[in-house]
Amino acid sequence: MIEYVDKIREIAKKILEEKTVDVIIGFKKGTLPLMTEPTLINDAEKTDQLYWSSFCNMNLANYLPKRKEKIGIIAKGCDSRNIAVHIVENQIKREQLYIIGVPCKGMVDRRKIISFLDGKEVKEIIESDADITVKGKGFEHTLKKDDYLQDNCRTCMHRNPVIYDTMVGDLVEERKDPDPYDDVKEIEEMGSEERWGFFSNLVKDCIRCYACRNACPLCYCPTCFVDESDPQWVGKSIDHTDTMTFHILRAYHCAGRCTDCGACQQACPIDINVRYFTRKLNKDVLALFNSEAGLSIEERPPLDTYRPDDYDKFIR
Amino acid sequence: MSDKIIQKQDLPDFLKSLKKTYEVFAPIKENGFHRFKPLKGEENIDLNFTNTRLSPKSLLFPQSERMFEFNLDEKSADANIVKEAPKDYPPAVIFGIRPCDAKALRVMNVNFDNPEFRDPWWVRRMESMTFVGLGCNEPSSTCFCTSVGSGPFNEEGLDVLLFDLGERFLARTLTDKGEKLLDEAGVKKDADSAIKKKADALKEESEKKISSKVPTDKLKEKKVNDLFNAPFWDDVAFACINCGTCTFLCPTCWCFDIQDEITKKQGDRIRNWDSCMFPLFTLHASGHNPRPEKVQRVRQRFMHKLKYYGDKYNNGVACVGCGRCVKYCPVNIDIREVFKLMNDL
Ligand code: SF4
Ligand code: SF4
Ligand code: SF4
Numbered sequence: 001m002i003e004y005v006d007k008i009r010e011i012a013k014k015i016l017e018e019k020t021v022d023v024i025i026g027f028k029k030g031t032l033p034l035m036t037e038p039t040l041i042n043d044a045e046k047t048d049q050l051y052w053s054s055f056c057n058m059n060l061a062n063y064l065p066k067r068k069e070k071i072g073i074i075a076k077g078c079d080s081r082n083i084a085v086h087i088v089e090n091q092i093k094r095e096q097l098y099i100i101g102v103p104c105k106g107m108v109d110r111r112k113i114i115s116f117l118d119g120k121e122v123k124e125i126i127e128s129d130a131d132i133t134v135k136g137k138g139f140e141h142t143l144k145k146d147d148y149l150q151d152n153c154r155t156c157m158h159r160n161p162v163i164y165d166t167m168v169g170d171l172v173e174e175r176k177d178p179d180p181y182d183d184v185k186e187i188e189e190m191g192s193e194e195r196w197g198f199f200s201n202l203v204k205d206c207i208r209c210y211a212c213r214n215a216c217p218l219c220y221c222p223t224c225f226v227d228e229s230d231p232q233w234v235g236k237s238i239d240h241t242d243t244m245t246f247h248i249l250r251a252y253h254c255a256g257r258c259t260d261c262g263a264c265q266q267a268c269p270i271d272i273n274v275r276y277f278t279r280k281l282n283k284d285v286l287a288l289f290n291s292e293a294g295l296s297i298e299e300r301p302p303l304d305t306y307r308p309d310d311y312d313k314f315i316r
Numbered sequence: 317m318s319d320k321i322i323q324k325q326d327l328p329d330f331l332k333s334l335k336k337t338y339e340v341f342a343p344i345k346e347n348g349f350h351r352f353k354p355l356k357g358e359e360n361i362d363l364n365f366t367n368t369r370l371s372p373k374s375l376l377f378p379q380s381e382r383m384f385e386f387n388l389d390e391k392s393a394d395a396n397i398v399k400e401a402p403k404d405y406p407p408a409v410i411f412g413i414r415p416c417d418a419k420a421l422r423v424m425n426v427n428f429d430n431p432e433f434r435d436p437w438w439v440r441r442m443e444s445m446t447f448v449g450l451g452c453n454e455p456s457s458t459c460f461c462t463s464v465g466s467g468p469f470n471e472e473g474l475d476v477l478l479f480d481l482g483e484r485f486l487a488r489t490l491t492d493k494g495e496k497l498l499d500e501a502g503v504k505k506d507a508d509s510a511i512k513k514k515a516d517a518l519k520e521e522s523e524k525k526i527s528s529k530v531p532t533d534k535l536k537e538k539k540v541n542d543l544f545n546a547p548f549w550d551d552v553a554f555a556c557i558n559c560g561t562c563t564f565l566c567p568t569c570w571c572f573d574i575q576d577e578i579t580k581k582q583g584d585r586i587r588n589w590d591s592c593m594f595p596l597f598t599l600h601a602s603g604h605n606p607r608p609e610k611v612q613r614v615r616q617r618f619m620h621k622l623k624y625y626g627d628k629y630n631n632g633v634a635c636v637g638c639g640r641c642v643k644y645c646p647v648n649i650d651i652r653e654v655f656k657l658m659n660d661l
């Protein structure tokens with residue numbers, strides 16, 4: 001993926017110079033080997049700060065709502081889908097955007113590398129197409145990227161951007177039929193009490209920092225329901241009921257809109273996989289409405305549309 | 317004070333004897349990361365950590381704390397009277413706290429215990445606790461404690477400091493509390509001068525291993541307004557998603573919010589951690605928000621830590637260089653870079 005860097009810089013420079021866009025939203029190299037930082041570039045001379053690696057795990061669509069200028073944005077498959085969601089939901093206009101698509105081979109999960117190293121610290125990484133070499137004090141390992149991908153990337157079926165204005169490389173082959181819902185099915189099979197126990201246990205250490213929500217492009221409400229103070233819907237403590245209310249309600253707000261980009265999971269400082277909440281809903285939306293979020297800028301998300309020929313009687 | 321020896325093989329017995337007098341909190345690894353938890357058996361303690369993911373501040377300043385309770389039932393004799401929620405403060409040991417985190421408690425102390433205000437819960441917990449620190453043999457590349465008035469074997473805020481010398485710990489008592497603790501646990505063996513030398517060498521070596529440095533020398537002389545109006549804030553703030561990660565993980569962030577929660581006629585007044593990164597933090601009842609955009613909130617966090625705190629208390633910066641925010645900020649906003657920007661403005 002690293003080979004995209006030059007191409008990204010070249011395109012960014014060109015479209016800034018030609019004034020196709022006012023700013024570029026992309027990633028820059030992180031201060032830590034397994035991190036990158038989203039960045040805004042408005043000067044063609046500074047485009048060499050742009051960077052790409054297998055650790056560009058945040059979703060840049062998150063930075064679009066409310067922006068007024070013409071924006072060039074770097075988008076991997078999932079980012080492009082969230083951009084599409086934003087366009088459909090009127091958070092940004094298609095004409096405002098110049099989408100620099102990145103055919104994506106999946107993001108590497110830094111936590112998987114950290115846990116493999118069991119406490120030893122990565123000082124340097126070298127990426128090649130399929131491998132990543134991690135170096136630190138007294139060790140050097142070359143790991144297959146595929147073995148360390150984020151869980152969502154392992155089953156992602158839209159690695160190529162769905163909308164774009166230009167592409168930084170050749171399209172990658174899409175995965176054929178991975179079953180992304182194995183573990184969701186396991187949870188479905190639990191009895192209600194066991195299932196409640198599973199989710200209670202999942203969030204028992206949640207510190208209500210809202211990194212998961214804030215990393216998510218879908219969560220652009222001017223005031224989130226948990227922040228509403230008049231009336232206050234949800235308590236502010238780490239009382240279990242309030243924490244569960246936050247997670248369950250947030251997940252429902254994402255139903256039919258979530259692209260399973262994994263930003264929420266990656267953002268959590270204490271490694272909670274909140275995608276367990278959203279993925280069940282993704283699965284249901286696919287089964288019930290044959291719909292996946294962000295594949296088109298024409299269609300509204302299934303849960304905010306109405307069809308006179310809906311198969312459910314109660315809504316007709 | 318004194319230097320004693322604890323053989324590593326005796327650690328379980330040592331902890332067991334502490335547990336006769338104290339509640340013992342120690343680093344325990346669960347779900348892939350370390351945090352301070354009450355020690356049940358002696359077996360689950362895990363000292364193979366650079367630092368705990370969550371700081372030990374919650375032991376003195378819990379994320380949610382019931383301060384008062386009240387009863388809204390008009391028929392009851394104590395209707396509408398706010399009473400302090402009953403709590404006890406058993407003697408406790410924080411075992412294995414890192415020097416940066418112990419220093420952080422001193423940083424917080426100026427806020428919770430000063431001539432003007434004494435926070436009763438903080439003060440009582442401080443009094444009931446003994447801090448047994450564990451020096452850092454292998455600091456992380458994100459540790460910059462030596463730049464901000466601490467260090468891998470810094471003694472501030474500790475009652476005992478442990479030097480891990482392989483087979484054994486040298487336990488240096490730093491206060492009467494610390495003396496008493498080792499006494500109660502029956503630690504008698506004095507360290508000889510060769511072992512003391514080893515400990516000193518270890519300290520020196522570890523300090524050299526700190527590769528990350530930040531400048532702080534010019535922060536004091538900078539004008540608040542110059543820093544406040546500095547040109548770099550938009551750039552620093554761009555990636556920020558305004559979450560609570562940096563402030564909740566930080567061992568020195570002390571901001572809180574107070575809320576009443578009522579169930580039927582029974583009410584609790586609860587103090588919860590709050591964060592300057594949240595929009596709600598400064599929202600006025602009128603609906604006006606003096607820090608409406610994230611750039612103002614990001615600026616507040618760094619200005620408070622690196623400028624206002626030092627100006628107000630003349631006590632260094634409100635950052636002990638633990639590196640938690642550096643490691644866990646989801647978008648890699650690195651306070652070390654902000655130190656440079658502010659100091660070298
Ligand atoms: S979800 Fe798909 S497009 Fe998004 S990062 Fe993973 S592999 Fe790439
Ligand atoms: S809920 Fe999580 S996976 Fe879904 S779009 Fe939001 S950040 Fe991405
Ligand atoms: S990011 Fe993690 S800790 Fe923070 S609110 Fe979400 S689940 Fe809880």
Ligand code: SF4
Nearest residue numbers: 566635636638639641
């Ligand atoms: S600001 Fe960051 S590095 Fe400094 S004490 Fe807080 S968490 Fe640690």
Ligand code: SF4
Nearest residue numbers: 556557559561562645
């Ligand atoms: S600096 Fe990082 S951790 Fe702190 S609020 Fe911003 S995104 Fe969250």
